[in-house]
Amino acid sequence: MAEVQEHDSGKKKKGAQKKMTIRVDFTPMVDMNMLLITFFMLCTTMIKSQTLQLTLPTNEKVQKEQQNQAKKSEALTLILDTEYTDNNLPKTDEATGKTVHNVYWFAGLPDTTFQTNLLAKESFMGDTKENGVKVQQGIRKILREQNKDVMTNYDELKAQWKNREISKETFDSLAKKNAADSTLTRPVVIIKPGPNTTYEALINALDEMQINQIARYSIQLPTHTDTLLLENYQQRTGETVIRPTVRKSVVY
Amino acid sequence: MGKVKIKKKSTFIDMTAMSDVTVLLLTFFMLTSTFLQKEPTIVYTPSSVSEEKVPVSNLVTILISSADKGKVPEGKDATEAEGKIFISFSGGMDSTQVAPVIRGKMLDEALKVYNAQAKDSKKIALTDAQKKVFQETNMLGTSFEYLPELLSKSLTEIDKEQGDMYNPNTGIPIDGNKDKNGHLNDFQIWCRAIYTVSKELHDNMATDMGLTVDEAKTLGDLYNAITKDGTGIAIKADKDTPFTTVETVFDNLQTMSLNKFSLMTALTSEEEAAPAKH
Known part of the structure; x- marks a missing residue:
């Protein structure tokens, strides 16, 4: 592939035409590419950080009756x-x-x-x-x-999701609802x-x-x-x- | 019976295919890479099962430095390097909201708040060149008083100075002020500025697009991210940082009514769901 065939002008003995092959050595090119790849691999952040949502109450004074006990x-x-x-x-x-x-x-x-x-x-x-x-x-x-009340329901939902009965979105919203269900202990x-x-x-x-x-x-x-x-x-x-x-x- | 001819074989290996592969790989990495943002200090975030990704745009990162685990200068205590606070802002993906521009607005707003409550002798003014330097730096953590001096330096000098956690001028001053309308500390001034600027941008964008208040709520901008979803502010702290240090930041954010935020973590599985190996 990296060869170019060329006809020699034939100034050599016997005047016979000699086929010459010109080969381009790609080794340095590969070396350089490898170096670049290494550089980019080290510089990139493939795995993105995760976040954990946290909502805290405000520092403003809350009335005693409004406080959740x-x-x-x-x-x-x-x-x-x-x-x-x-x-x-x-x-x-x-x-x-x-x-x-x-x-x-x-x-x-x-x-x-x-x-x-x-x-x-x-x-x-x-x-x-x-x-x-x-x-x-x-x-x-x-x-x-x-x-355990919430977890029992949650495990059921999870099983449904694992069996592909419900989609991930449905599972997420149902799980959220379940966790916030005030009828459960x-x-x-x-x-x-x-x-x-x-x-x-x-x-x-x-x-x-x-x-x-x-x-x-x-x-x-x-x-x-x-x-x-x-x-x-x-x-x-x-x-x-x-x-x-x-x-x-x-x-x- | 003919002689067995030993054919001379060339040891030349054709590297073309190899070269093709490497170029492809290179292209892939070049296109997918997002460079690590330069941060003054390295922190190792704790692991968590939460799978929410850090947003790429519209994010205010609050970095809390950890105790020095490297070489500690003589006569210093490793914990002295702890709890320095830095703030960075990455702008929206939208080309109209370029990060440096917003950063500049935040700086102006913060200076306004600072000068309004500072004594005459402590008021500061920045030249355009200094403001430009501020816009170009990704993450900064210093007091307002020291800001003009720091911004007069070159970018390399700033990097070097900000990277030194033992420098008394490194880190945004923070204290236990709990009064939103009282004398704000430097960290709270920045919080106020971030809030004001994001609200302004949000309102302007809504009017420009001719949206009603309800429609404007859906705009995926910093204002919504910090007030509604809590994805706009991320706290990045080391896993070994004492809780009391992190708590101070929580408390200050609560004081400024920015009580929805996220904590940066690394992913782990539920089975492990416990600290990662050192």
């Missing part, structure tokens, strides 16, 4: 915490290489007499498979249990990131809300009551839960 039976509080190493860096789990985030949770209202609704410790864990069936673990299992989750929490822990918690189709949740800062509950947990289990704030916090 979570019902005692529906409330579920998650207190987040990230463990740090002595080097002031988030601690990673050696087996998985993931940052260690703890979730302390209780259902209902906090009980400062420490009789009921005590804190329990969980962590963010992905799903596993047991005999081919998806099994939830960690905090996801608890949230799923709390939101749905929890109100209060996410409380502690002073040592990293941004990742918050994203993990918001992710769990999405996975478990929890439509009502809020992000709040921990209160004194939460500290008391953590202290109680510390006394009960002997674990060190309350650690000094290791990172500088932003001055308010």
Whole structure:
């Protein structure tokens, strides 16, 4: 292909015409192209970042009556915490290489007499498979249990979508409706990131809300009551839960 | 019986086909590539199951720097580099809304708000050349007071200075002001400017096209993105950034009534749905 046949003018011995082939060596061209490809491959962002939508309430003063008070039976509080190493860096789990985030949770209202609704410790864990069936673990299992009315419907919808009975759009809108269905028993989750929490822990918690189709949740800062509950947990289990704030916090 | 002739074979490999392939690949990459926007610092976003894509246009990105994981200068603490705030804006796909133009408008608006509340000695004015430099930079994070000095420098110098997280002039100042009508901090001034400019553009576009208020709502512009869908403002923070740092930004946005926004994440599956490996 890259050859051009040319007739020699035949000034050589015997006067015979000799066919000469001119070959163009494409190797440097390929080399250069490869370099360019490498450059473009490294410079491009093929995978686009994802986003997570978040709507927070305004800071404007809201009247007491207008405030949504979570019902005692529906409330579920998650207190987040990230463990740090002595080097002031988030601690990673050696087996998985993931940052260690703890979730302390209780259902209902906090009980400062420490009789009921005590804190329990969980962590963010992905799903596993047991005999081919998806099994939830960690905090996801608890949230799923709390939101089981919605999740049962959601799983049905998902199965319909997987079997191509409904389109993705229909599935999305039905799932949204289902998550917001006030006739079902749905929890109100209060996410409380502690002073040592990293941004990742918050994203993990918001992710769990999405996975478990929890439509009502809020992000709040921990209160004194939460500290008391953590202290109680510390006394009960002997674990060190309350650690000094290791990172500088932003001055308010 | 004839002799076995050993044919001399040329080792020349025809590279034409190879060249064709590489050119095709090259064309593909050139056409599909969108260049990484230059950012003053690198952050590793946490992973999430959310599948919503970051919009290409009409996006205000708020970057929050993370603690320095590289070489820390002597006598400095790695966390000092944390929590510096930068704002960038990428314009609409529509050719009438070119990003630098809107950026220029935002700057004018922000200066107006700043000068209205600043003391006489602290009021600032920018020359056209300085404004031009601002329009050309993708992402900036500095106080208004330092802005004239920074914008007098060349683009390379600005890049270098903005990339230094230990520089006290790097990052937009932010504090806990909760009064929308009170003395705004620099970050809130930018928020106000972004809101005002996007609303102005939205209203102008609606009148230009002769649309009613209801019809105008469907315009896919920044104003709708920040007030309605929450896709207009994206917060980009490192996964190891303390929540308190991010919370300050949330709080300031809430104060400015920009309480719908998105958080930039990387995709993960539900099975994993937990932090990615380091």
